Amino acid sequence: MIPRYTRKEMAQIWEPQTRFRIWFEIEAYATEALAELGVVPREAAAVIWDKGKDAEFDVARIDEIEAVTKHDVIAFLTHLAEIVGPEARFVHQGMTSSDVLDTCLNVQLARAADLLIEDVDGLLAALKRRAFEHKNTVCIGRSHGIHAEPTTFGIKLAQAHAEFQRARERLVMARKEIATCAISGAVGTFANIDPRVEEYVAEKMGLTPEPVSTQVIPRDRHAMYFAALAVVASSIERLATEIRHLQRTEVLEAEEYFSPGQKGSSAMPHKRNPVLTENLTGLARLVRSAVIPALENVALWHERDISHSSVERGIGPDATIHLDFALKRLTGVIDKLLVYPENMQRNLDRLGGLVHSQRVLLALTQKGMSREDSYAAVQRNAMPVWRGEGNFLELLKKDKDVSALLTAAELESLFDLGYHTKHTDTIFRRVFGEA
């Protein structure tokens, strides 16, 4: 957890107070269910709720007890007994620590997923607004960093929108993967606790019962969760990289908003750097770094070992906090992105019409020239233009083989931007359901 990349909303999910609150709820609901089943007195369950429901847990006191017992749940239960009194002996009946710990972790991860989904919704809204704003803002499309053919800035954003729709689905999937509950005892056999307790607690906590837990909830679920987060982070990196490229001095088609008072460099007062998107690139690396340890957590020994625990104390908060921050930051970048259509047009014109090379190639083949000959004819006229020597259209007009098949007027008609943007509505309808 790096304070500067932490939003309070996500951090709160991971605070000790929140964790103890969730532990209490799990224990209290379980005791309630046990009371229903006649295992513990109904009055005890009521007392536990009454005394605990508004209690502020004393984190320092719990730490103090843990220093002796070297066991966090026992430390909490001991502290809870101090709050609840003698009825506390009915708490945790037939349960094992992991029943509490694992169910709690999943509650936290599910809440984190909810926040992340909300973040993506905000990003999708920003992307949609800007995509429609620039639906017809023509710019050059680039493959390999080299001018290819025209597209529109709106299509670029529509692509991002489609990608973050998938990000949303992946987060929904990830949430579903980990929203399970286990109250199954020491090795998951329900020896000391009725399966109906698990069902009751699951329902109350908004989870589903884990079909087979073995003291722990199986970690393939968590691996999938963190993998989904890593994919979302990589999509953030992709969009961030796009903006970093567009802000390059030589390109300057778009720019991160630069606030009054901001300084780009301690040494060079002229600088306006894409630092937010570079930061997002770094944060994506951090979020991704959770995947391998999460995968390594899957193969626990027998019914469980505790090697996953230290890993999750790290990646649980870190990956969700960083991704939350990154999604919000990216939303801000998109929302306030400075877009320069004139520069887009200027760049588009830079290659002297070469972006129309494919269309000329196709026209030649339509006129009966072989694909290979057409390619050679277009390429030999393109190369001088690439080197800054001459105008593509003029060179084509002068080419004997080309002009034998295409008139000057026909050639000119091939140099038309509208040709490239005619399906923008189709693409928008695919992405937004409207155009």
Next chain:
Amino acid sequence: MIPRYTRKEMAQIWEPQTRFRIWFEIEAYATEALAELGVVPREAAAVIWDKGKDAEFDVARIDEIEAVTKHDVIAFLTHLAEIVGPEARFVHQGMTSSDVLDTCLNVQLARAADLLIEDVDGLLAALKRRAFEHKNTVCIGRSHGIHAEPTTFGIKLAQAHAEFQRARERLVMARKEIATCAISGAVGTFANIDPRVEEYVAEKMGLTPEPVSTQVIPRDRHAMYFAALAVVASSIERLATEIRHLQRTEVLEAEEYFSPGQKGSSAMPHKRNPVLTENLTGLARLVRSAVIPALENVALWHERDISHSSVERGIGPDATIHLDFALKRLTGVIDKLLVYPENMQRNLDRLGGLVHSQRVLLALTQKGMSREDSYAAVQRNAMPVWRGEGNFLELLKKDKDVSALLTAAELESLFDLGYHTKHTDTIFRRVFGEA
């Protein structure tokens, strides 16, 4: 691709001949659609199908052409022209190489997913059969490698079954992620090709059209695909690790089948090693190693760069081939696993009844002793037994505080294995829908 870890069925998907065949189909279907739209002559489309449908593509010839053009799709199209004749000029009209390459890769990945799903189905069948066979074979459950409480070997396998049901769902999800088609031209604007061509090819190839492709199909899909494979591999590692543990000399509750003529060691003729499951552990590492490069492939520059390509030439075949092999190998291991119920019972008895410690603890709290006092009472009688000094039940009977609350008969009744297995049916019903 490591020959010894390669099954022919999966390898074939990645052979050049298969790839060229899929390329041909994409091109031929696209030409067919173009003919429908009146862009190319219907007869040309027919000739292309006719000449190409049974053609054996000459891989060496294509390599030879690529050595000059340094472009694989152009090399293929040149070779195709040698097969098809002059009508070949109508092939690839308005398309870009990636339309072919990316759609083909997704066809291959989808087919690979189909095979993997089939593999998992086989594994699930084996797990189910053995789970029911050993539904009531009692064995010790272990947390931290230490005896905890009894469970059954069937429950262990039921857990694995539940985990591989999730693996199956993940593979179905992964398949859906990548089963898309792009025929959208140089930067995805459909400038030179009608979107209906994409729809037609997609349908014919069993794919859905990619909402927005930008020459390439976005790589977040592939990242998700390989992440799903990595999670499945980690589940394999978990089950493999379980078997390795069970085969340890001191444990020997189960053993990989050892074939006649097999030698466990060149030096030590007495050895029977769990080499298959150790091998699976290693293969899991290999499959997982595809995730990070797949994630790094997402942030391509602008509409595309080709850095993903070399990565996918590696991880595409490798991850699917290794996972396929691993799933099949694991299925064989489970199918033929030697299970030793007597050893399970012997191990279970080893801790002198300590596995019943929790039940005694709960009984004491039920009789009114505080949780903390109960814990201390049980622990002080357990520790000598742990060291091999004395019998747990006898020590408890002699303990003044314990015997004040529990009679000898009551204590004896707490040492009952059936207590631990009474919910086996519940667990089986959850996993298999039957018990």
Next chain:
Amino acid sequence: MIPRYTRKEMAQIWEPQTRFRIWFEIEAYATEALAELGVVPREAAAVIWDKGKDAEFDVARIDEIEAVTKHDVIAFLTHLAEIVGPEARFVHQGMTSSDVLDTCLNVQLARAADLLIEDVDGLLAALKRRAFEHKNTVCIGRSHGIHAEPTTFGIKLAQAHAEFQRARERLVMARKEIATCAISGAVGTFANIDPRVEEYVAEKMGLTPEPVSTQVIPRDRHAMYFAALAVVASSIERLATEIRHLQRTEVLEAEEYFSPGQKGSSAMPHKRNPVLTENLTGLARLVRSAVIPALENVALWHERDISHSSVERGIGPDATIHLDFALKRLTGVIDKLLVYPENMQRNLDRLGGLVHSQRVLLALTQKGMSREDSYAAVQRNAMPVWRGEGNFLELLKKDKDVSALLTAAELESLFDLGYHTKHTDTIFRRVFGEA
């Protein structure tokens, strides 16, 4: 940074106050050098040292300034000006923020490496002490988890000692990799600052000048640093895994120290779990997770981009803090490890003499039997023993082919533990230089 896995000594290196102190020293030394070169007044340099050398930097105030400038070094310099007064304008002359940031990071990483080397020295001492203590404590060696041939517990620890000697060398190498200094200006050309300033600051800070920095110190150095830490973490995992195995209920040859008052399980009072070494296994995963982001940080754009920064704010403290904690914890585990020679002997005897199978094989070949026939003869007598049926020595004596070549007395002489331990001194001399 996870508080429970954090030692104060390492955490302090990463505290804001330490960072600002190092920044100040770099700036003050640089100003000193600039004064030497006549670029700034000598008195100014003196004033800066005087006012700054004992100053407590106001972290909250710096954060406040950064909230406006969005630039941390500018915020610091502004605050420094508040402390130093008008002479502050001579600070940072011709320098760029990264001169300060990167040199500071390397100072921190070098100090962290020093602490880690010290940790390893402590671990080596513990390993050596316990290795000599158990130099002749015979135990079974295991390959594939299966009994192979006898070894000694001292040899096991000698192996670990040799491995952590390598860990030490790797940390020394890692320290050398990153102990460089850059004061080279905006793109590393020394346009605004004389290279002699860099040399001066480097010497004062205990670093060497970076041959070519380009605003930033190249990140291949940091990648190598974190990779070295990851290898050390993996060696920790190896030794931790060994102990976890030895503590398994069925093996119980060694055990983590269990302190009075400690509770192994909230549910099962009999449990003594290897939780420290399981924790070390998890921490190893966390430390390793720094490698990939560190590698991804290498390919910064042109002379620099800032994507590495957020990554390093995470992995810098996290990887060093976790590794420091893990090394200390492992040292404690080794120091206090409970070793059970009787259990080692009992396990050794478990295979009924099968551990001598190789020696019988070799004796048969020495007597003229082919390797293949010898292998078969030994294997057919070993398999019943493996299944618990019969005694290996007796079966061999009764085997016609074996007894034709080896007398009963000869066979008996092959069943001798001393045969296996005769080179222990050689191994100890290799590792410790003494035996």
Next chain:
Amino acid sequence: MIPRYTRKEMAQIWEPQTRFRIWFEIEAYATEALAELGVVPREAAAVIWDKGKDAEFDVARIDEIEAVTKHDVIAFLTHLAEIVGPEARFVHQGMTSSDVLDTCLNVQLARAADLLIEDVDGLLAALKRRAFEHKNTVCIGRSHGIHAEPTTFGIKLAQAHAEFQRARERLVMARKEIATCAISGAVGTFANIDPRVEEYVAEKMGLTPEPVSTQVIPRDRHAMYFAALAVVASSIERLATEIRHLQRTEVLEAEEYFSPGQKGSSAMPHKRNPVLTENLTGLARLVRSAVIPALENVALWHERDISHSSVERGIGPDATIHLDFALKRLTGVIDKLLVYPENMQRNLDRLGGLVHSQRVLLALTQKGMSREDSYAAVQRNAMPVWRGEGNFLELLKKDKDVSALLTAAELESLFDLGYHTKHTDTIFRRVFGEA
């Protein structure tokens, strides 16, 4: 192993024939040493050398035997016996398979390292030649993709040279890490084989004896080896990324050589794409992907398990072959790189003098203006120029606060490129020892 990214020289190291040849040499040298020690007849050792030294091993036959024995070394020994005759029974005396396998792997990895070092030497030569060629070719330095201050193209290449000098050192270190030999028997105790055999074989094979092997050579060495390769790969990615950026249409300061007949795109005949450096970016990802599995291989169980083996069958050849190919490819790219000094100058001029902003800032502080005021004054004149409105020098001249301290002539003198390149010789001397 991907054929198109494979050079024969490296592939040969990993061929079965090479492996069997190394196995033979290890066995033959060991037998020689055993003969010296009187364990086997001298004549037998001589016969083994004689019959084996020029033998072509029959790979198919070995595979056939392995299909039965399921053990590769036993299969090889059986085949060797077919070649050598009855003396073959003296081969492998007291050895275990891993003595052969692990020593062989290290021979292969050491040879691979030699080739990689040779590759780096070639790359260093190319970098040096081009660096001196362009020592004074001025171009803009960029931070964050934004113009910062001038540098030279030679300095860029000098930086790369310094980085690949480090790469070379890392490969030397990696080679040293793995160039060890183990002939220590089943669990490394030398029970059945004298340590002098190991010393003898080590010397003959150009290795050093592993201080403590435990059937296997410890895998921390291999982890370090693959980590070093990964760092080298990341340095390749950095230089490749630089070239990709420089070839962007809007930048075009350098370009990969484009051979006659080459086609950049199947659809767009005008394209010249940086496909080689994009390919290198992808290959870097592949090489890096070996690090995590290599790290996961370290924690083998007890004296050894075989999980590392499948991993190494993959990453051993793959990482070395891909890195070898990538180094050679990068060398070719650098050797033939097209450099466009005019475009560099044109880009440099693009920001209207803003690249001198820092120098103006420093001049103002030298004249007594506070750093903060100077920054503000320069920034307010820079921002319009950034937007393309006005000339920086002219605006500064007109600024009241600036002109109060700096005359027009003084301002003009600050706009001098030579100011930025005056230390180029210093940098070259640091890197090349000459300038």
